[in-house]
Amino acid sequence: MISRSSIGVVGRPDLRKPVLMCCSPSLPKARAGSLASHYLTNAIRFWRFRMPLTVFRNGTVWTGLPQLDSAAEPNALAVRNGRVVAVGAEAEALAAAEEVVDLGGGLLMPAFGDGHCHPAQGGFERLGPRVRGCADLAELIAEVGRYVDEHPEADWIIGAGYDATLTSDGLFDARWLDAVVPDRPVALRAWDYHTLWCNTEAMRRAGIDDSVVDTERGRFARRPDDSLMGTMIEWDAVDAVLGAVPARTTQERIRALAVATEAYAAAGAAWIQDAWVEADEVDAYLEAARRGELKTRVNLALRADPSRWRAQLAQFSADQKRVQAAGFERLTLRTVKFFIDGIIENRTAALLEPYADDPCCSGMPVWPADELRAALVEMDALGLQPHLHAIGDAGVRTALDALAHLREACGARDRRPVIAHVQMVDPKDLDRFSQLGVIANIEPLWLQSDPVMTQLTVPRIGDTRARLQYPLGSLVGSGARVSFGSDWPVxxxxxxxxxxxxxxxxxxxxxxHGGWLPEQRIDVETAMSCYTAGVAYQALADDRGVLAPGRVADLVWLDRDLRSCDPHDIPDVAVLGTWLAGERTYTPGA
Incomplete structure (x- = not known):
């Protein structure tokens, strides 16, 4: 098991004290300077002594910083003006503060982050139809029927999250949906968002019939008689249907973002990376931020399309400037997303060797290597952080090669590139993450031998290559930066x-028993750091992720110490409060 002592925590205090400018053109320079100095001094005094002070006490404070074994852990923390001002005994001495939060013996720690998620999609899933979690095909189809009956006004029925393991091959027939919805189009994304299941009316509205042909980036599943089945696999096939769907309204998108960020605040998170944003979604984010609907910070990653990325450059630059000019503390646009490949379960992840159950297939690379390298260089000129989805071992190598080229072509700088998911890694490529300064963003819920793994993943790649999956412990041990995410709603x-x-x-x-690939386990504190300091490093936020004087007070209060729990009991730990820069964003029952 890899321990937290194997990794470092990066960050530096940044007090960012306010600066007051007071200068009138009608005053002599010396007089103006004197007044400016006077007001600046008073402003700093006010900031230090008059802003509300909150002291958290009577619990354990996990700062996220290395702790000497002989030193007692702090039991209090003081916050003023959104930043930590004292920890431990110094904070306890301020207990006569304007506000005191009694931790009741619980744990106070840096708020969590999510380094890779899709909040709008998660919000829309919660609004229905609720197909995620259906235990069998009959329940799934019944849920679609229920939603249709309750929404007679809906022209299209759009949903997501159905379990691809409900059929043996992950393929679903349009006729099953036709039985409950024959007259309105239905389009449902699978749990992985790389596959779409639709009814016959949806295909008709989209102008798709049996004459449609597969492309390099899309496959249309067919029945034995060669007729279209109704399952669309990957980009071009999925978009062939979704392109006919009416666009969501800005109000619908704002509602989904509010639902999603409220869910994250309730989970103890203060920052999330939206890892797939299209240009038409930026306006909804800006409006949601203006209305105060975002309960977490959100950083946007605009998706680069291999077929039109050059045309996207001007729009990306304009959107980046719009978001920056808006000046919302909870909304940034600093990142560009590249899909390097697909997923193993539908044989679209790019592999170095063919799939075990299909020797003619090695996956579906999304980008030609030369185009990917050129696009990374141009996006780097805009100052955008690269965020690359890579699942297969060939996909991971392609991503690493492209980032190595970027560094060689544009020089070394603090760009903090991210490769997300990192499912299969050839052992030869493990050390390249730390050598190239690449952050490995991993979704820890995937690191188990669940039905998806046993029924779909391992049969595709075989037992030998299955052991190359999610080498978390090896990456941490190599010194690579690791952040955690969820890929929610996946x-x-x-x-x-x-x-x-x-x-x-x-x-x-x-x-x-003993764990799946137990040599890749990590300890609890390391996992906590991946969700806090690791995500803060990815977010380019060196003043967040740990608790020390001068750092931003992003906090989560838990009802017990995670380190003293049986790990399997951790999902039962209650979040009792979340704070973003000292502002409470979640209170149970509120």
Missing amino acids: SDHRPLTGLPVAVTRQTSQREP
Whole structure:
């Protein structure tokens, strides 16, 4: 098991004290300077002594910083003006503060982050139809029927999250949906968002019939008689249907973002990376921020399209400037997203060797290598942080090669590139993450031998290559930067459900005994750091992720110390409060 002592915590205090400018053109320079100095001094005094002071006490404070074994852990923390001003005995001495929060013996720690998620999609899933979690095909189809009956006004029925393992091959027939919805189009994304299942009316509205042909970036599943089945696999095939769907309104998108960020605040998170933003979604984010609907910070990653990325450059630059000019503390646009490949379960992840169950297939690369390198260079000129989805071992190598070229072509700088998911890594490529300064963003809930793994993943790649999956312990041990995410709504957004899987490599039923690939387990504190300091490093936020004087007071209060729990009990730990820069964003029952 890899321990937290194997990794470092990066960050530096940045007090960012306010600066007051007071200068009138009608005053002599000396007089103006004197007044400016006077007002500046008073402003700083006011900031130090008059802003509300909150003291958290009577609990354990996990700062996220290295702790000497002989030193007692702090039991109090003081916050003023959104930043930590004291920890431990110094904070306890301020207990006569304007506000005191009694931790009741619980744990106060840096707020969690999510380094890779899709909040709008998660919000829309919660609004229905609720197909995620349906136990069998009959329940799934019945839920679609229920939603249709309750929404006679809906022209299209759009949903997501159905379980691809409900059929043996992950393929679903349009006729099954036709039985309950014959006259309105239905389009449902699978749990992985790389596959779409639709009814016959949806295909008709989209102008798709049996004459449609597969492309390099899309496949249309067919029945034995060669007729279209109704399952669309990857970009071009999925978009062939979704392109006919009416666009969501700005109000609908704002509602989904409000629902999603409220869910994250309730889970103890203060920052999330939206890892797939289209140009038409930026306005909704700006309006949501203006209305105060964002309960977490959100950084946007605009998706680069390999077929039109050059045309996107001007729009990306304009959107980046719009978001920056708006000046919302909770909204940034600093990142560009690249899909390097697909997923193993539908044989679209790019592999170095063919799939075990299809020797003619090695996956579906999304980008030609030369185009990817050129695009990274141009996006780097805009100052955008690269965020690359890579699942297969060939996909990961392609991503690393492209980032190595970027560094060679544009020089070394603090760009903090991210490769997300990192499912299969050839052992030859493990050390390249730390060598190239690449952050490995991993979704810990995937690090288990669950039905998706046993029924779909392992049969595709075979037992030998299955052991190359999610080398978390090896990456941490190599000195690579690691951040955690959820890919929500693909999997549960709550860090307290993902954290124990990184520690045990077991399912909730404690299977298998000793853990799946137990050599890749990490300890609890390391996992906590991946969700806090690791995500803050990815967010380019060196003043967040740990608790020390001068750092931003992003906090989560838990009812017990995660380090003293049986890891399998961690999902039952209650979040009692979340604070973003000292402002409470979640209170149970509120």
